[in-house]
Amino acid sequence: MNDGVVRTAERVLDLFQGARLTPTQRRIAHSLVQHASSAAYLSAAEVAELAGVSQPSVTRFAMALGYPGYPALRRELRALVGVGAAPADNGDNATQRALRAETRHLEQMADQLSSLDAVRKAAGLLSASRPLPVLGMRAAGPLAAYFGYFAAKVLPDVRVLDGGGTMLLDRLDQARAAGATAMLAIVLPRYPRETLELIREARSTGLAVVALTDSAVSPAAEHADVVLPAPVGTQLVFDLHTGPMAMAMVLLQAMCDAAPEQTQARLEEFEATASRRHIFEA
Template sequence: MNEAAVGTGGRVLGLFQGARLTPTQRRIAHSLVQHGPSAAYLSAAEVAELAGVSQPSVTRFAMALGYAGYPALRRELRALAAVPATPPETGENPMQDALRAETRRLERMADELGDLSAVERAAQMLVGSRPLPVLGLRAAAPLAGYFGYFAAKVHPDVRVLDGGGTILLDRLDQARAAGASAVLAIVLPRYPRETLEAIREAKELGLAVVALTDSAVSPVAEAADVVLPAPVGTQLVFDLHTGPMAMAMVLLQAMCDAAPETAQRRLEEFEATANRRHIFEA
């Protein structure tokens, strides 16, 4: 998806923010976001085919957003698609364009963090979970490990779940039996089926789910108690995960703010241990 599509997709996503959508309606919303400007010129039947739903579901989706029907929603989508999504040509190379687009995404994320209620709610859930499972498979595995490494400095029992198979469900069972009350699920495109299945299992076990994902209408959103959206960059061969990494650190900061005395004590203990063992050169 090019930057114009990414920009339009972000504006389309704004139409759905705060709406209470059914799982079927979330699939429709996700398809519209993913297809960017081209979605504005699709018929209801074509949208239904893309999302794998019925045509009446598309009509009900438009009405759930407050439109008289799908034609009215499509007019709004076309208006959004007509808004320039990128600055004038700069003559820079594609690598520079990709990084500048990432900067703009981070700026939008910063604007959205004017309301910290979701981040603070997520932090409260996670800081109180003993142990704290952090789930991330495939493309999300490195970010799960990154978050887990730093979270372990301020949380007494962080368990990174970055391997699939039946042992993943065993580890969820073990975390719940040990007292876990919540799980952080990092879910990035292309949304591994195994991750979504593990999240459903976590819900059945009674765990609250905080989802760090690329979009408020990502497939994990319908199962999550709190969704923290952080868009990924799509201009290079492989996605840029700068946004999700930034959101992970914002969440960890909020966890420290939610339990400042515990966080400070554990940081001091870590520094004392690091000095005694001469772990770092500087």
């Protein structure tokens, strides 16, 4: 995926930011973002087939965004494609382009975080949960472990859920029985089915769900109480997760800010223990 396609997808996503969409409409939006360059030239019937929905659903989706119908939305999409389709060639190689795209992702996230309402709401839900389950399957597993490692320094009971199978449901039940009231779900492409199923199960048992995912219209968003979007880089063979990692640390910072005295006490206790046990060389 070249820089122009990345910018086009970002502009298409901006069309849907803040819109109150049904699960079906989120599926349509997600398909348009994932196929931004080509979707702008498809008919309503072709978009419906791409998203796996009915053609009237595509029309209702366009109207939900404030357009009189799908043709008006398609004209807007075509204009966006025209803006981003021909980036200037500044001589960068593929690796440089991929990393520069990550810089733009971080700048986009910084702009979106001019309001911290969603982050603070998420921090409040997660900070109050004892224990705190953190879900991350497949590609999201390392990020769940990374978040869990640092969160455990300031929270008394953090449980990373990163293994599949039926025992995963058992671990969720155990966390809820121990007093958990919320769960952080880190959901990255290609959206493992077992992750989405566990999120639905968590919601059905009364847990609040904070989804840290790649887009506001990702499949995880329709099942979450709070969505924290953080785009992933797609220009290398495997995705770059710079944005999601940054968002995870922004969220943890907000959790620390919500209870500064408790955070300080826990950190001092950890440092004293680390010193006594000679855990670190420096």
